[in-house]
Amino acid sequence: MIHRRRKSASDAEGVSSARVYSIQSISVKGDTMKTNFKFLYFLLILVLVVSWQEASAQAKKLPNIVILATGGTIAGAAATGTQSGYTSGAVTIDAMLTAVPGIKEIANVKGEQISNVGSQDMTFEIMMKVARRINELAKKSDVDGVVVTHGTDTMEETAYFLNLTVKTDKPVVLVGSMRPSTAVSADGPLNIYNAVAVAGDPNAKGRGVLVVMNDWIHAAHSLTKTSTTAIQTFMSPLRGLVGVSAYGKNDFYNNPTWKHTTSSEFDITNVTKLPRVDIIFACADMSPDLIDACVANGAKGIVIAGVGNGNMNKASVDAAARAVKKGVVVVRSSRVATGMVDRNVEINDDELGFVASDELNPQKSRILLTLALLKDRPAAEIQTMFRSY
Numbered sequence: 001m002i003h004r005r006r007k008s009a010s011d012a013e014g015v016s017s018a019r020v021y022s023i024q025s026i027s028v029k030g031d032t033m034k035t036n037f038k039f040l041y042f043l044l045i046l047v048l049v050v051s052w053q054e055a056s057a058q059a060k061k062l063p064n065i066v067i068l069a070t071g072g073t074i075a076g077a078a079a080t081g082t083q084s085g086y087t088s089g090a091v092t093i094d095a096m097l098t099a100v101p102g103i104k105e106i107a108n109v110k111g112e113q114i115s116n117v118g119s120q121d122m123t124f125e126i127m128m129k130v131a132r133r134i135n136e137l138a139k140k141s142d143v144d145g146v147v148v149t150h151g152t153d154t155m156e157e158t159a160y161f162l163n164l165t166v167k168t169d170k171p172v173v174l175v176g177s178m179r180p181s182t183a184v185s186a187d188g189p190l191n192i193y194n195a196v197a198v199a200g201d202p203n204a205k206g207r208g209v210l211v212v213m214n215d216w217i218h219a220a221h222s223l224t225k226t227s228t229t230a231i232q233t234f235m236s237p238l239r240g241l242v243g244v245s246a247y248g249k250n251d252f253y254n255n256p257t258w259k260h261t262t263s264s265e266f267d268i269t270n271v272t273k274l275p276r277v278d279i280i281f282a283c284a285d286m287s288p289d290l291i292d293a294c295v296a297n298g299a300k301g302i303v304i305a306g307v308g309n310g311n312m313n314k315a316s317v318d319a320a321a322r323a324v325k326k327g328v329v330v331v332r333s334s335r336v337a338t339g340m341v342d343r344n345v346e347i348n349d350d351e352l353g354f355v356a357s358d359e360l361n362p363q364k365s366r367i368l369l370t371l372a373l374l375k376d377r378p379a380a381e382i383q384t385m386f387r388s389y
């Protein structure tokens with residue numbers, strides 16, 4: 001009995017402790033589930049926060065690039081995709097950017113319209129506006145680089161002007177296209193993509209103003225337009241390329257050695273008007289009175305696009321010497337596509353007071369001479385500039 005009672009007591013105890021146990025077990029399970037649920041919830045929030053932080057860090061890592069648009073064929077439009085006639089400077093920067101797939105993945109891009117002209121109508125006024133805007137933008141910590149869209153006809157002139165007047169080592173890249181935006185196989189979108197990739201690349205810093213066209217990266221000092229219609233128009237014949245850019249992957253292998261940007265002494269901050277400098281194209285049986293006409297019309301400088309090594313006929317040398325005597329600075333450059341113009345080769349520069357253009361072609365010689373003439377300087381000082389810029 002006792003045993004049974006005990007047994008039953010113990011049974012009863014067993015039943016009740018089992019019940020207690022199972023009640024406890026339910027409540028423990030419930031607590032564990034609650035804890036697990038809380039933990040999962042916490043984990044989910046953590047994952048969301050981390051991935052949001054990662055996404056915004058990713059977004060922050062993209063370089064901030066400002067595109068200043070000036071016009072040109074890159075902003076040109078034609079009635080059909082295959083006609084050769086078109087109007088340059090017809091499309092806005094915002095419309096141009098929508099035609100560049102993937103651009104948002106390589107940079108945070110903002111566009112500003114400075115002008116919308118074919119670059120045959122580029123003026124010093126617009127160039128100075130661009131230079132000043134770049135100088136403003138470059139001071140901002142949230143701007144990593146600037147791209148300037150431009151017509152190709154005078155791109156080398158604006159690029160070189162900016163090379164001498166912008167005061168930053170942040171990348172400044174000019175870009176254009178040979179085909180209008182409406183053309184079959186328009187080259188503008190990929191050129192813009194590559195230009196933005198170069199402008200956002202820390203390796204592009206400190207190399208002076210660059211031009212990116214058709215996968216090639218040129219220094220402003222060296223490039224020149226060589227074909228009226230081919231998309232591979234820009235060449236850097238004397239110095240070669242600064243690098244290449246293929247679908248936004250850049251490879252730099254040259255560093256321009258001339259003075260530029262931060263090492264340039266030219267400051268256009270308060271300049272409203274630039275001195276007149278003309279270019280005279282030399283040829284066989286050239287008329288010397290063109291040189292006299294430049295002087296009579298107020299030129300402060302004359303660049304001769306000479307034959308060969310900056311030569312001109314005897315009558316023109318005499319006219320140029322007359323100009324020098326009247327205080328005009330005469331620079332001898334060359335109409336030949338490549339090669340240097342050296343002092344005292346066939347013309348006695350020392351005796352006649354001329355300046356030799358060294359590596360600069362006539363159109364870039366004009367830019368340097370124009371800026372040099374912002375101050376009264378002797379020809380010897382200007383000659384030194386032609387060797388260092």
Ligand code: ASP
Nearest residue numbers: 072073118119151152153
């Ligand atoms: N005439 C055009 C311009 O310079 C040519 C071009 O952009 O390719 O604006």
